[in-house]
Structures are given as C-alpha cells and as structure tokens.
Amino acid sequence: MRDDGRNENELRKVRVEQDYIKYPEGSILFEMGDTKVICNATVEEKIPGWLKGQEKGWITAEYSMLPRATDVRTRREATQGKIGGRTQEIQRLIGRSLRPVVDLKALGERTIWIDCDVIQADGGTRTAAITGGFIALVKALQSLVEKGILKNFPILDYVAAVSIGKVGENILLDLAYSEDCEADVDLNLVMTGSGKFIEIQGTAEGYPFNREELDEILMLGEEGINKLIEIQKSILGSIV
Template sequence: MTTRALNELRPVTVKRGFTRVSPGSVLYQCEGTTVLCTASAEAKVPHWLLGSGKGWITAEYNMLPHSTSPRKSRERSGKVDGRTTEIQRLIGRSFRAVADLPALGEQLITVDCDVLEADGGTRTASITGGFLALVDCLLTLERPDPSRFPLRDSVAAVSAGIVDGRPTLDLNYEQDFAAAVDMNVVMTGGGRFIEIQGTGEEATFSDEELAALLALARTGIRQLTQIQQEALGDAWPFPIIA
C-alpha cells in the first residue's frame, strides 16, 4: 500500500451509471473501501408530509457479507443493528441538510449505500458517493418548478484522527483502529458544517488538536468536492468551486 502524507486523501475512483436500472448509481472507491450508492424515487411521502407539497430524502446502509473478514451476517428485515441504524440516519440527515424539500414536490428519494469492501471510512464514502447518485436521480425527475433544483449545496464527508500523536486525514481501518481520537466530519461544498462526530478512544484531546482535525477535514472535503464536480461534469448543479 502506498504511503500517504498525513494530510492526503486516499485515492478516489468514481464510476457513474454503474447499474442499468437505478436513475442514480455510483460505484465509489477510496483505496480499500468500495461502496455502491444508488438513488431512486417514488411518488409518495411519509404520512406526516401528505398534502404538504414537500418531498423527503432518506437513506439505507448495509455492509455485505464479505465486505469484511470474517464474514458479516446479513441483516434481515426488522433485525438492523444499532451501528447500521446510526449510519443510515447520518446519511439521510446529511442530504436533507442541503435539500429544498418543497422544490422536490411530494416524492420520496431513497439513497441505498451498500458496502462491498470495507477498509475504514464507509460512512463518509457513503455520503460522498451517495450525493453523486442523488444528483443523478434528481436530474431525471419531474419537479413542480423545473428551474428550481431540490438541493441548495453539495455534501461530502471525511474522517480525521490522532494517530501516533499526529493529526491524520482519511483514516483506513488500520489507522482507525490505532487512533487515539477518531472524527467524522460532514460539510457542504460551500464550507459549512453539517455534522461533526468526534470521540476520544481511551484518550482526550485539546482545543489545538480539535482545531487541527477540523482544518484537515476542511482541506479533505474541499478536495472531495472537486472530485465530485469532475465526476458530474456538466451535470454539476451548482456554481463551480475553484
């Protein structure tokens, strides 16, 4: 495995249109982590939104049996573990934070994130890749006002942590396991925070270390936003961020 600088992202590969059936499908790879992100629409909304004119965006997340070793048991209907629930709620919140739900109309968008290979950062990869699938899906929909796109900004996510006493960006599994502090950061392309999840693993961290981790995350998300722009090309629905 190539040695990275502490402030360097893992190499990212994006393949749009990976499946034939889904209106939005992206195979998102960051080194040893691979996630298939698909997005689809249904002409319905949760009961509390009926008649409101607003749509809804939700997400589902799953790790396939051989995404890890040893084999992970499949999650059957009604038997979703706590980690899975927490991650898919995070993904859904991240997309809704930048959504213009009235512009969507009464439609339900589901973004499915299926982890094919896991080597750290599966939730952040799901958000970054899932956003691309979401945009592709939204571009196919009929909307109440075609000139009004249902997203106000882009979304990307990245991890950072204190590994061997040093702030490190985009942790793989080995680094995450060894980290004294582990953080996941979700931000918009415009540079606003959506969510920060930071935890000391049998350790504490200072104001200075927190600031260093947030600065690393901001740098990483700026790069990921550029990768998203390049992947979508002319389909990018926002002003280009230099």
C-alpha cells in the first residue's frame, strides 16, 4: 500500500468537469488525485505563416502553473520576462502528443490552441494536461462539426499519458509528488488508444535501470493509459 492507500498498479481518482469555462470551444477541469488542470481548447481561424499553402491546420499548446499551485509560491513567469525551460518543454510535449491523432488536412487552415493551466499540483501535471487536453480538443472539434464548419470529424485515435516510476524496489503507476521526489526511475508515457507510442520520456534519477525493469514500466504504463482512455470514452463516446 502507498501513502494514499493505492496499490502499485492503481491510478489516482480521476474527475472531469465539462464546460468549465464558458467561452472556449472546449473546456474542462481535469483532476487526477490532488492535481487539477484547467484545459481549454480555442479555435483560431488562421495558421502559422510557415504552414501557408499546405492546406492543413495546426494544434499547439501553452502551459502554466498558478503561483500557489504548490506548497510554496512560485513567481509568475510573465513577471520574470521569459518562459522557463520546463514550461517550454511541457508545451511542446502537449502539442506533439495531440497532433498525431488529428487529421490536420481535415482540420483545414485553422489552429487549435490547447491552454493547460495548473491550479493545483501534486505530480503528473504534464500527463494530466495531455489526457485532459485531448478531451477539450475533441469537444472543440465536435462544436465545429455541429456548426457545419467541419464536414469530417478529424480525430484519428484517442491519446492519453501517465507517469510511472521506480520507488525503492517498487514500480508504481501515476506518481504523486511525494513519490516522484523519491523515485530512482521516472518515466512519462504517451500512447494512443490503438496501443501505439507517441512519446517515452524516462530517466534514472538515482540508479540505472535494466531492460527487464523498462519492460515492466512500459507494461504498467500501458495498463494505466488504457484505463484513462476508457474514462475518455465514457465522456466523449465512440469517436473513432
């Protein structure tokens, strides 16, 4: 048993509140345990200049964390005059994770912005942003189809993400912050509903890990992602 009573292969409780903000085309509050992320999807009827003439759209993301999302206050990056390296890395990860499951040609020459704002952090904020960001993205695309702006629904597959780590001798699914701090191995996994990998981010924080442990980590991660996709399906229905 872990500190919060979960088994090694158990996700934290997931809660999704739909239509959380009234203005975006897609908006949810996504919670995994004590991690809470507002995910908004906004449709913009233009594309980056470098995409001109390619007859396809774009999906990109911005990520931020409120100053008191953690146990100590962190200054807003806007007041420091620059975006931190961690923030840039996570923004790019969210965009990279969502684009492969969308037919960008069918999207047309428009951009979908995925804004992920962490209002409370307890580990796994980037994986929660991806899993929740996908739901917000689908809601936005559904609104475009309902309005007749899109003829074909451009989603190709589901996508979700989860963290896995080795803490002591145990391999654990969906790390809370206290576990993440003690992890000898920390890995973030992004996969599609059809079982294909989009991203594997893993590192040995303490001791090197072997192939057998990596296989166990990936197997546990895939199990967790399948559970998250079932939750997405319960909200979105059968979309592919």
